[in-house]
Every structure is written in structure tokens, then in C-alpha cells.
Amino acid sequence: MTPRTLFTWLARAEVVTWTLLLIGMALKYVTRTTDLGVSVFGLVHGVVFLAFVLVTVVLWVDQRWPLREVVLVLACGIPPFATLYAERRVERLQLAPSRWRLRAGGDEAASVPERAVAAALARPVAAALVGALAVGAATLVLLLIGPPPVPGSGA
Template sequence: MTPRALFTWLARAEVVTWTLLLVGMALKYVTRTTELGVRVFGLAHGIVFLAFVLVTLVLWVDQRWRLRDAVLVAAAGVPPYATLWAERRVERLGLAPTRWRLGVGGDEPATVAERAVATGLARPAAAVLVAAVAVGLTTAALLVIGPPPVPGRGA
């Protein structure tokens, strides 16, 4: 999968999970019918958000993004639908081309981070497995920590 396709897919998945989470929040807080939507769609959104940030980090290393670009794009996963802006920015600036710089036959990695990305690109199945485990463990840790306190209800 190309860097552009991967980033676009995750940016759009973020939009879908934000929409589902907002529907779940409306059911919970507006209609007061069920909390299930927030639980299910909140978890899905959290997983996609972590994957979006992880891919942003990989692109930062592989494509040698400026730190400012990486931070802005990663932060776009926080507000609803801001990944649409990030997707347009990445496209406009050419930050996610159609080939991996550190992929097989590409540039020689020069740093530890570049070597890690190059290793992942050389072994995509293993990289997907490692990424899934990392996202899963991070999700599990965040579930143990629990949700942030609701404003007005104390900490």
C-alpha cells in the first residue's frame, strides 16, 4: 500500500468513527436512550485514532516531514472531522507520495527511527502485526486508566 493510500484511508476512517461516536453521544446525552453507542463507537474511534497517529509518525520518519507538519497532522485526529483538513494538507504539500522512501530499493536508512521504519516496510505482515499489538496494548492501558472526568462532576 502506498503512503498516500494508507494515510487517506485512515484519515477517512477517522471521519467515519467520529460520526459514529457523535451519534452515540447524541443517543446517550440528548435522547438518553443508551450508552452503548458511546462505548462501542468510542472504542472504535480510539483504535482508529491511535492507528492514525502511528501512521503519521511512520510518514514523518519515512518522508522526512518537518516536526511542525507531523504535529499538526497528528493533532488533526483530535477535533471531529479535522482529518479531512489534514488529508488535504498532506495532498497539497505532497507529504504522502506514491512510494515509500525507505521501502525496498529505496534510500538507505540513516537513523534508528529510519531503520525501524525500513524494517517494517521490508516485512509488511510483521509490521502490521507489531502495529496492531502496539495499538491494542495502548488501547488496553487507556481503558484501564479510564475515561477523563466529566466536567462539572468533579475528578
């Protein structure tokens, strides 16, 4: 999978999960009919957000993004639908091309993070499994910590 395709899919998945979460929040807080949408879509959104962060960091290392760009793209993962802006910016600035820079036969890795990304690109299936495990572990830790308190709830 190309850097451009991977980033685009995750940026758009983030928009879809934000939409579902906002619908779930409307059902819970506006209509007071059910909190199931927040429970389910909140978890899905959290997992997609963590995957978006992981892929953004990998692209930052692989494509040598300026720090300003990675901070901006990561910040776009926070407000609803801002990843659409990030996706267009990344496309316009050609920050996610159609080839991985550190793939086999590409540039030589010059730092520890680059060597880690190069190793992941050399074994994409194993890297995807490790990435999924990392996202799963982070999700589990965040679930154990619990959700942030709702303002005005006295928690």
C-alpha cells in the same frame, strides 16, 4: 500499500468513527436513551485514532516531514473531522507520495527511527501485526486507566 492510500484510509476512517461517536454521544447525553453508542463507538474511534497516530509518525520518519507538519497533522486527529483538512493538506503538499522512501531499493536509512521504519517496510505483514499489537496494547492501557471524568459529574 502506498503511503498515500494508507494515510487517506485512516484519515477518512477517523471521520467515520468521529461521526459514529458523536451520534452515540447525542443518544447518551441529549436523548438519554442509551450509552451503548459511546461504549462501542468510543472504543472503535480510540483504536482508529491510535492507528492514525502510528501511521502519521511512520510517514513523518519515512518521508522526512518537517516537525511543523507532523505536529499539525497529529493535532488534526483531535477535533472532529479535522483529519479531512489534514488529508487535503498532505495531498496538496505531496507529503504522502505513492512510494515509500525507505523501502527495499529506496533511500538508505540514516537514523535509528529510519532503520526501524525500513525494517518494517521490508516485512509489511509482520510490521502490520506489530502495529496492531501496539495499538491494542495502548488501547488496553487506556481502558485500564478509564475514561476522563464528565464535567459536572463530580468525578
